[in-house]
Amino acid sequence: MDTAKDRFILFCSILDFGKGSKALRLSKELGALGGTIFLGRGTIRNELLKMLGAVDIRREIFIAMIEESKEDEFYENMLKKFHLDKPHHGIAFSLPIKYCEKIDEDKYISNPEKEGVKKVGYDAIFIIVNKGYIDDVLDAAEAAGSTGGTVIHGRGAGAYEKAKLFNIEIEPEKDILLILSKKEKTEAIINSVRDKLKIEEQGKGIIFVLDVSRTVGLYEGD
Amino acid sequence: MSVLPITLLVLILNFTIVPVEREMLVRFIIGAVLVIIGLGIFLFGAHIGISPIGHLMGETIAKSNRAYIVGLLGFLLGFLINIAEPDIQILSHQVSLASGGMISFSSILIVVSIGVGLMVGLGLLRIVYEKPLNVCYTVVYFIIFILGLFALEEFLAISVDSSGATTGAMTTPFILALGYGVSQLKGGKSVEEDSFGLVGMASAGPIVAVLLMSLIKRITNVQGEAEAFVPNVGIIKPYIQVFPQYLKESLLTILPILVLFIIFNGLKFKLNRKSKNIIYKGLFYTFTGLTLFSVGVNAGFMEVGRVMGEYIATYYPRILPIVGFVMGMVVVLAEPAVYVLTKQIEDVTAGYIKRNVILGALSIGIAFAVSMSMLRIMIPSLKLWHFLLPGFALAIILSYIVPPIFVGIAFDSGGVASGPMTATFVLAFAQGAANAIPTANVLIDGFGIIAMVAMTPLVALQLLGLIFKVKARKEG
Numbered sequence: 001m002d003t004a005k006d007r008f009i010l011f012c013s014i015l016d017f018g019k020g021s022k023a024l025r026l027s028k029e030l031g032a033l034g035g036t037i038f039l040g041r042g043t044i045r046n047e048l049l050k051m052l053g054a055v056d057i058r059r060e061i062f063i064a065m066i067e068e069s070k071e072d073e074f075y076e077n078m079l080k081k082f083h084l085d086k087p088h089h090g091i092a093f094s095l096p097i098k099y100c101e102k103i104d105e106d107k108y109i110s111n112p113e114k115e116g117v118k119k120v121g122y123d124a125i126f127i128i129v130n131k132g133y134i135d136d137v138l139d140a141a142e143a144a145g146s147t148g149g150t151v152i153h154g155r156g157a158g159a160y161e162k163a164k165l166f167n168i169e170i171e172p173e174k175d176i177l178l179i180l181s182k183k184e185k186t187e188a189i190i191n192s193v194r195d196k197l198k199i200e201e202q203g204k205g206i207i208f209v210l211d212v213s214r215t216v217g218l219y220e221g222d
Numbered sequence: 223m224s225v226l227p228i229t230l231l232v233l234i235l236n237f238t239i240v241p242v243e244r245e246m247l248v249r250f251i252i253g254a255v256l257v258i259i260g261l262g263i264f265l266f267g268a269h270i271g272i273s274p275i276g277h278l279m280g281e282t283i284a285k286s287n288r289a290y291i292v293g294l295l296g297f298l299l300g301f302l303i304n305i306a307e308p309d310i311q312i313l314s315h316q317v318s319l320a321s322g323g324m325i326s327f328s329s330i331l332i333v334v335s336i337g338v339g340l341m342v343g344l345g346l347l348r349i350v351y352e353k354p355l356n357v358c359y360t361v362v363y364f365i366i367f368i369l370g371l372f373a374l375e376e377f378l379a380i381s382v383d384s385s386g387a388t389t390g391a392m393t394t395p396f397i398l399a400l401g402y403g404v405s406q407l408k409g410g411k412s413v414e415e416d417s418f419g420l421v422g423m424a425s426a427g428p429i430v431a432v433l434l435m436s437l438i439k440r441i442t443n444v445q446g447e448a449e450a451f452v453p454n455v456g457i458i459k460p461y462i463q464v465f466p467q468y469l470k471e472s473l474l475t476i477l478p479i480l481v482l483f484i485i486f487n488g489l490k491f492k493l494n495r496k497s498k499n500i501i502y503k504g505l506f507y508t509f510t511g512l513t514l515f516s517v518g519v520n521a522g523f524m525e526v527g528r529v530m531g532e533y534i535a536t537y538y539p540r541i542l543p544i545v546g547f548v549m550g551m552v553v554v555l556a557e558p559a560v561y562v563l564t565k566q567i568e569d570v571t572a573g574y575i576k577r578n579v580i581l582g583a584l585s586i587g588i589a590f591a592v593s594m595s596m597l598r599i600m601i602p603s604l605k606l607w608h609f610l611l612p613g614f615a616l617a618i619i620l621s622y623i624v625p626p627i628f629v630g631i632a633f634d635s636g637g638v639a640s641g642p643m644t645a646t647f648v649l650a651f652a653q654g655a656a657n658a659i660p661t662a663n664v665l666i667d668g669f670g671i672i673a674m675v676a677m678t679p680l681v682a683l684q685l686l687g688l689i690f691k692v693k694a695r696k697e698g
Binding site: 155 | 266270411499500503504507568569571572573574576690693694
């Protein structure tokens with residue numbers, strides 16, 4: 001598996017409400033492994049609106065996974081489409097993905113450092129599944145020693161999911177589970193979730209891990 | 223953007239088949255400008271004022287953690303919000319007239335408000351006890367069906383109309399947010415579908431209440447006459463004339479929410495100064511926006527609707543259903559509560575069910591409602607229940623097939639669609655048409671229009687849910 005060495009990055013972008021779907025469509029065209037959108041609220045810069053009493057404005061947070069080799073092209077296109085270089089048009093950043101389970105081709109990509117670095121630390125595990133399966137994921141993660149997790153409600157679609165309704169693409173609802181786990185438990189949690197959900201099947205979900213450099217407030221249970 | 227389609231339709235009709243007096247056209251355009259500004263201000267105010275209050279109250283009620291408090295507070299809120307609703311006051315007046323004074327104005331007002339209060343209370347308890355929405359609606363509409371068998375046809379029409387009237391521009395965002403607040407605090411698996419359906423429950427209250435009253439009082443015939451139509455004169459004068467009336471009405475609608483907020487804030491919310499000020503600002507905007515909106519609709523839109531209905535019915539009766547269809551399609555886009563509902567849908571589903579899809583389905587639903595109402599006016603043998611009975615029956619059957627969230631959304635949107643724009647403009651159009659058609663009766667045929675508008679979204683949006691379901695299955 002040569003492609004296993006191809007590293008992935010997590011592209012994150014905060015856009016005006018309504019642009020998330022466009023970003024998702026574009027990133028699929030550019031070869032991303034699908035993407036997920038969730039809603040957030042952002043600050044308002046407009047002084048007049050602030051004075052009138054507007055408190056916040058709806059934003060969409062868009063995340064997508066893409067191969068590192070495609071990153072430059074990806075940014076170029078996103079920039080062109082959403083004018084991210086201009087002020088108040090949204091922001092984007094990317095994070096390196098440490099470990100990624102690429103579900104659609106029934107294999108996973110593991111970065112070489114994963115084996116080498118064994119010092120005590122934490123991983124941020126992201127598990128994205130279709131709505132309705134999140135309780136199973138929580139159970140599976142707990143069984144494997146996870147001490148907690150946070151669920152974010154969103155929508156999104158994998159690269160192979162295509163359903164249209166009156167020419168509008170349907171982006172099914174997803175739940176995103178974020179778990180901060182001790183590095184030695186990460187593998188067990190991922191395996192447990194994978195077995196429970198048969199996540200290697202196409203369209204079941206995706207798991208990836210980001211490196212965490214520092215944490216605070218985590219309860220170290222026995 | 224939302225008021226533009228209906229404005230364009232009127233202008234196009236004006237330049238093609240229905241030449242309207244110039245003065246009236248100018249009034250209409252002024253009205254359209256007021257409606258656009260009013261709608262914008264109203265929605266902004268609802269976003270920062272009404273919705274947060276409803277949401278906070280929902281959370282507070284749910285936090286009480288006692289079923290009887292949830293039920294009791296739900297009842298009180300529903301009752302108080304409803305009793306001040308101007309639409310309900312107009313309706314009570316009409317019902318009182320139609321019964322020949324056998325039912326007094328205040329008794330109908332109180333009974334309908336009790337009906338709404340009971341249903342809001344039950345609707346909240348339903349969320350707490352996790353009873354499925356479709357079963358609740360089945361029970362409620364079965365009761366309505368049984369009562370309807372014994373009631374006079376006209377009273378059936380009035381009662382279903384009243385369900386549309388209860389859910390006015392102000393109450394709908396509030397009740398929507400209330401249900402959302404309760405279901406969010408409760409959490410659990412069904413948060414999403416529980417966030418909707420409370421407006422649908424609330425709208426059923428008045429139907430039961432009015433039907434029961436007409437049966438208890440043994441009303442055997444409907445009396446009264448439609449209000450005489452007084453044409454407006456001048457361009458600015460009509461606006462100045464109606465302004466105080468709608469200022470008062472808007473004030474009346476906002477007052478109970480304001481008072482409830484002050485009481486609840488003192489006892490429970492204890493918001494800081496800044497948040498409190500934003501909510502007060504929001505309430506003020508809502509009030510201002512609603513006043514402008516109502517003034518614009520009533521002084522600018524209503525007479526144009528009536529004149530057009532009359533003219534088309536006189537000279538081109540054949541195209542009446544077609545014009546009605548197009549009118550239905552565009553008129554719902556100008557309903558304020560529609561935007562509050564679609565925003566909540568996007569928030570709850572993280573954008574999965576998009577606003578435009580809901581608007582499209584609603585548009586088609588209302589188009590059929592208005593079109594079929596025109597047919598009913600034209601063909602005397604076609605009765606209201608020929609539409610309502612199969613419509614509601616279909617809605618109930620669909621509620622067992624489609625995804626639960628669409629059941630709640632559909633029954634809510636029935637109340638949402640029958641807001642101030644439809645209730646005035648479409649009603650005026652229909653009354654104009656009924657006036658020009660010899661076999662039609664302005665009073666009898668006037669009733670039931672809002673009922674149709676409140677019924678078709680139930681079917682249209684659940685059909686949309688069915689399409690979503692089929693599509694999702696294909697994909698999976």
